[in-house]
Amino acid sequence: MAGVTLKTVAKAVGVSPSTxxxxxxxxxxxSVALRERILATAHELGYAGPDAAARALRxxxxxxxxxxxxxxxxxxxxxxxxxxxxxxxxxVAEEFATSLLLMPLSSTDITGGSNAVQQAAIDAAAIFCVxxxxxxxxxxxxxxxxxxxTDRGDHPSLSWVAIDELExxxxxxxxxxxxxxxxxxxxxxxxxxxxxxxxxxxxxEVGYTDCELRIRGLQKSMPDxxxxxxxxxxxxxASGRRSAEYVLDSQDRPTAIVGLSDVQALxxxxxxxxxxxxxxxxxxxxxxxxxxxxxAVGLTTVRQPIKDKGRAVGRILLDPATTERQLLLPTQLIxxxxxxxxxxx
Amino acid sequence: MAGVTLKTVAKAVGVSPSTxxxxxxxxxxxSVALRERILATAHELGYAGPDAAARALRxxxxxxxxxxxxxxxxxxxxxxxxxxxxxxxxxVAEEFATSLLLMPLSSTDITGGSNAVQQAAIDAAAIFCVxxxxxxxxxxxxxxxxxxxTDRGDHPSLSWVAIDELExxxxxxxxxxxxxxxxxxxxxxxxxxxxxxxxxxxxxEVGYTDCELRIRGLQKSMPDxxxxxxxxxxxxxASGRRSAEYVLDSQDRPTAIVGLSDVQALxxxxxxxxxxxxxxxxxxxxxxxxxxxxxAVGLTTVRQPIKDKGRAVGRILLDPATTERQLLLPTQLIxxxxxxxxxxx
DNA sequence: TCGTTTTTCTAGATCGATTTAGAAGAACGA
DNA sequence: TCGTTCTTCTAAATCGATCTAGAAAAACGA
Numbered sequence: 001m002a003g004v005t006l007k008t009v010a011k012a013v014g015v016s017p018s019t020x021x022x023x024x025x026x027x028x029x030x031s032v033a034l035r036e037r038i039l040a041t042a043h044e045l046g047y048a049g050p051d052a053a054a055r056a057l058r059x060x061x062x063x064x065x066x067x068x069x070x071x072x073x074x075x076x077x078x079x080x081x082x083x084x085x086x087x088x089x090x091x092v093a094e095e096f097a098t099s100l101l102l103m104p105l106s107s108t109d110i111t112g113g114s115n116a117v118q119q120a121a122i123d124a125a126a127i128f129c130v131x132x133x134x135x136x137x138x139x140x141x142x143x144x145x146x147x148x149x150t151d152r153g154d155h156p157s158l159s160w161v162a163i164d165e166l167e168x169x170x171x172x173x174x175x176x177x178x179x180x181x182x183x184x185x186x187x188x189x190x191x192x193x194x195x196x197x198x199x200x201x202x203x204x205e206v207g208y209t210d211c212e213l214r215i216r217g218l219q220k221s222m223p224d225x226x227x228x229x230x231x232x233x234x235x236x237x238a239s240g241r242r243s244a245e246y247v248l249d250s251q252d253r254p255t256a257i258v259g260l261s262d263v264q265a266l267x268x269x270x271x272x273x274x275x276x277x278x279x280x281x282x283x284x285x286x287x288x289x290x291x292x293x294x295x296a297v298g299l300t301t302v303r304q305p306i307k308d309k310g311r312a313v314g315r316i317l318l319d320p321a322t323t324e325r326q327l328l329l330p331t332q333l334i335x336x337x338x339x340x341x342x343x344x345x
Numbered sequence: 346m347a348g349v350t351l352k353t354v355a356k357a358v359g360v361s362p363s364t365x366x367x368x369x370x371x372x373x374x375x376s377v378a379l380r381e382r383i384l385a386t387a388h389e390l391g392y393a394g395p396d397a398a399a400r401a402l403r404x405x406x407x408x409x410x411x412x413x414x415x416x417x418x419x420x421x422x423x424x425x426x427x428x429x430x431x432x433x434x435x436x437v438a439e440e441f442a443t444s445l446l447l448m449p450l451s452s453t454d455i456t457g458g459s460n461a462v463q464q465a466a467i468d469a470a471a472i473f474c475v476x477x478x479x480x481x482x483x484x485x486x487x488x489x490x491x492x493x494x495t496d497r498g499d500h501p502s503l504s505w506v507a508i509d510e511l512e513x514x515x516x517x518x519x520x521x522x523x524x525x526x527x528x529x530x531x532x533x534x535x536x537x538x539x540x541x542x543x544x545x546x547x548x549x550e551v552g553y554t555d556c557e558l559r560i561r562g563l564q565k566s567m568p569d570x571x572x573x574x575x576x577x578x579x580x581x582x583a584s585g586r587r588s589a590e591y592v593l594d595s596q597d598r599p600t601a602i603v604g605l606s607d608v609q610a611l612x613x614x615x616x617x618x619x620x621x622x623x624x625x626x627x628x629x630x631x632x633x634x635x636x637x638x639x640x641a642v643g644l645t646t647v648r649q650p651i652k653d654k655g656r657a658v659g660r661i662l663l664d665p666a667t668t669e670r671q672l673l674l675p676t677q678l679i680x681x682x683x684x685x686x687x688x689x690x
Numbered sequence: 691t692c693g694t695t696t697t698t699c700t701a702g703a704t705c706g707a708t709t710t711a712g713a714a715g716a717a718c719g720a
Numbered sequence: 721t722c723g724t725t726c727t728t729c730t731a732a733a734t735c736g737a738t739c740t741a742g743a744a745a746a747a748c749g750a
Binding site for chain 1: 484487
Binding site: 405 | 728729736737
């Protein structure tokens with residue numbers, strides 16, 4: 001049973017190993033009759049086809065692309081935004097008969113997961129919301145593995161598919177400024193705050209490039225407003241809730257809360273409900289992404305074409321016909337009932 | 346830059362390739378000084394560590410487990426049940442420094458995706474809701490790859506982690522029978538119905554073992570009831586909605602609808618709302634899984650410990666300390682407001 | 691019929707590491 | 721000082737395929 005290789009089959013049929021290999025990979029290189037005889041014998045011997053590792057070694061193709069996340073996989077899956085991205089990426093991967101290798105990077109232990117990146121048999125990598133400067137990125141670079149990021153990088157050689165974060169946030173900021181908001185709290189993802197008490201951060205401490213850009217966009221478009229940055233941990237509903245609780249229960253209540261993801265905003269919504277606050281009237285709430293739930297609860301948000309993002313990343317990684325290496329996708333401000341004029345003081 | 350291998354480094358340092366290999370894999374086999382010299386030189390040369398494919402070939406370990414799905418990945422990700430399973434599995438995978446290779450199997454084209462299974466570099470496989478007899482399972486078997494299924498298989502040698510589907514469904518069935526329901530429609534996942542009009546199926550046409558068992562469980566506990574099986578396609582909210590629309594708009598309305606997953610039931614709920622039907626009063630609705638949304642909408646359902654399921658599968662696949670090969674997890678009937686007495690005729 | 695092209699198949703090198711068995715030298719005990 | 725044990729390192733085989741270049745046989749054209 002074990003130990004049946006190309007060679008075994010070749011010997012049994014009475015041909016060379018090369019021919020057996022061709023039977024699997026280049027059917028037009030040998031006669032139909034022989035090919036069938038080979039395949040039949042292989043089946044009889046219980047040969048399961050060319051070994052994946054050996055093929056990968058010799059041909060230099062692993063048949064898989066890595067998807068790099070920070071945080072636990074669990075968080076990734078619970079965010080519909082990530083799910084949408086993966087769905088788009090998977091669509092293209094399927095087209096190219098390629099599998100997706102999920103590679104969670106620990107964000108608390110900065111080197112965690114790097115080992116997996118070091119050893120993974122992948123042809124390319126999608127970098128999903130990994131903060132710039134993460135050691136895993138350097139490893140990819142060293143290994144010469146083409147990578148596409150979901151954030152605009154600073155290196156001109158880096159490939160990315162992103163949205164104009166600054167501009168997208170500015171759209172939202174203008175909307176809020178027009179409504180008269182001057183006291184704004186921004187809810188961000190931050191590993192340090194995970195599990196514990198919410199923390200207030202400075203712009204420099206944010207880490208993720210995309211978050212940073214969004215905040216800058218808000219600042220730019222709301223020059224008269226005071227922006228505070230608060231994090232309750234990972235990107236999850238519970239974090240948003242914790243952050244909002246902290247902010248709403250303090251003396252220094254804002255007139256608007258902006259989640260840098262809809263998931264964060266949904267958490268804040270929960271905290272508001274408990275306190276009897278109606279979004280859009282007592283307090284303005286906004287998010288980013290426009291996940292399905294956002295529409296259901298009437299959340300004002302900035303829509304980004306997330307599935308297209310996944311698809312585009314897939315195309316750059318796998319489709320040789322795609323030459324574009326850097327892609328800016330459009331966003332759209334979706335105004336719903338959760339935003340309203342700032343209450344007069 | 347390219348073409349830097351163990352050998353290159355060995356030559357540069359002036360030692361044998363074996364020693365360089367040991368520097369990476371068996372640090373105690375060489376002096377500290379030499380090891381550091383090797384690592385430093387490797388870094389200088391831009392050597393990114395042992396090649397994954399070569400290592401996999403020689404050592405026989407791929408460092409990844411495959412996760413086999415039917416349907417498009419997109420569907421998998423949009424079902425919180427699948428997400429919970431993956432989260433549990435990922436938790437264990439992380440512990441064993443192993444990656445997850447997602448392998449979607451096309452369910453319409455029965456051989457679709459089999460190629461990926463044939464070629465994937467994996468040490469083990471988790472079989473997530475794949476109907477018995479799928480060619481991919483035979484391929485795994487041929488390749489001698491250990492696999493754990495989320496369904497109880499019929500082969501005593503097969504490993505699985507499952508719930509007692511029959512018993513779980515019987516619990517729900519008893520509940521419905523006690524409420525006086527005699528006209529029941531069961532909503533199932535079925536690839537053939539995808540995209541098109543909902544279809545009525547016989548028990549034999551269902552395909553998935555778990556679904557079949559659940560229906561049998563309902564039949565057993567509701568001997569007086571007429572059960573119809575309807576499918577609107579893949580396991581998704583939209584399918585449940587389509588199925589329910591079909592059923593609700595027909596002459597032959599049931600008094601209860603049972604989704605074989607909460608996702609199906611949620612779809613049916615949408616269809617009911619549009620028609621002004623209140624669950625629990627006008628029509629009883631129930632599901633399976635107890636995903637988070639089920640609680641939010643008050644859906645009666647059968648809870649199964651999905652994350653534990655993922656964890657258990659992971660342990661069987663990766664943890665040598667785990668000897669149990671077949672595991673039955675407990676379920677619990679959760680009665681909420683969506684189920685009520687059958688209206689008198 | 692003979693040279694040419696096409697089809698069909700093969701030998702042998704190669705991908706990049708790990709592993710086994712063992713050599714060389716250092717340390718040690720008596 | 722001599723044999724023994726440890727430590728440190730190496731030579732060569734090996735994992736299982738694919739690839740390149742080319743040989744042998746068959747088909748073809750004139």
